[in-house]
Amino acid sequence: EAGVTQFPSHSVIEKGQTVTLRCDPISGHDNLYWYRRVMGKEIKFLLHFVKESKQDESGMPNNRFLAERTGGTYSTLKVQPAELEDSGVYFCASSEHLGLPGAEQFFGPGTRLTVL
Amino acid sequence: GNSVTQMEGPVTLSEEAFLTINCTYTATGYPSLFWYVQYPGEGLQLLLKATKADDKGSNKGFEATYRKETTSFHLEKGSVQVSDSAVYFCALIRGMENTDKLIFGTGTRLQVFP
Numbered sequence: 001e002a003g004v005t006q007f008p009s010h011s012v013i014e015k016g017q018t019v020t021l022r023c024d025p026i027s028g029h030d031n032l033y034w035y036r037r038v039m040g041k042e043i044k045f046l047l048h049f050v051k052e053s054k055q056d057e058s059g060m061p062n063n064r065f066l067a068e069r070t071g072g073t074y075s076t077l078k079v080q081p082a083e084l085e086d087s088g089v090y091f092c093a094s095s096e097h098l099g100l101p102g103a104e105q106f107f108g109p110g111t112r113l114t115v116l
Numbered sequence: 117g118n119s120v121t122q123m124e125g126p127v128t129l130s131e132e133a134f135l136t137i138n139c140t141y142t143a144t145g146y147p148s149l150f151w152y153v154q155y156p157g158e159g160l161q162l163l164l165k166a167t168k169a170d171d172k173g174s175n176k177g178f179e180a181t182y183r184k185e186t187t188s189f190h191l192e193k194g195s196v197q198v199s200d201s202a203v204y205f206c207a208l209i210r211g212m213e214n215t216d217k218l219i220f221g222t223g224t225r226l227q228v229f230p
Contacts, residue, residue, distance in 0.1 A: 107161070110159055
């Protein structure tokens with residue numbers, strides 16, 4: 001069974017440009033999460049989809065970030081326009097169950113974004 | 117608010133040494149606790165978990181016990197190997213909302229030398 005995949009693995013862009021990150025969750029997983037780790041700090045939650053609906057977007061830093069999950073399969077996270085402080089590693093995770101104590105979230109390898 | 121605090125790294129050990137990585141948490145309700153590991157060039161993997169007080173999670177020789185009285189979930193291994201070199205993240209899920217967002221600590225890098 002394929003795991004969570006993310007594309008691209010690395011992206012280097014200039015301030016003011018637009019970047020779109022993609023995540024393909026494990027097939028059949030209704031829950032999809034985006035997280036971000038900025039320069040050695042803790043990994044922070046961005047948002048959570050249940051199928052195509054945004055269940056919780058309390059971690060989205062500002063309106064330059066737009067996440068979509070059309071059709072409830074893969075998800076994209078667009079940053080427009082990118083700023084220097086957006087640099088970091090963006091992780092996607094998926095899980096099958098919601099609300100089950102200890103339910104595992106399966107993580108992708110991350111996309112390393114560098115904004116120059 | 118809910119938070120996780122873990123010891124800063126890097127932790128540098130010789131092979132077969134004893135490992136402890138401290139983790140404490142602040143959370144209302146009854147969180148589930150996790151240790152995730154990130155090996156070089158890979159994504160995060162669940163290492164072990166515990167869902168209620170006094171539970172012990174274990175995997176690959178690593179152990180952690182959910183201590184509600186001290187709000188801790190310290191990671192231990194009796195004899196580390198070079199292959200254990202990685203970044204270890206302590207995390208919790210609060211479990212009282214309609215979202216299972218993980219709240220992570222800052223991560224602790226472990227370096228094991230032969």
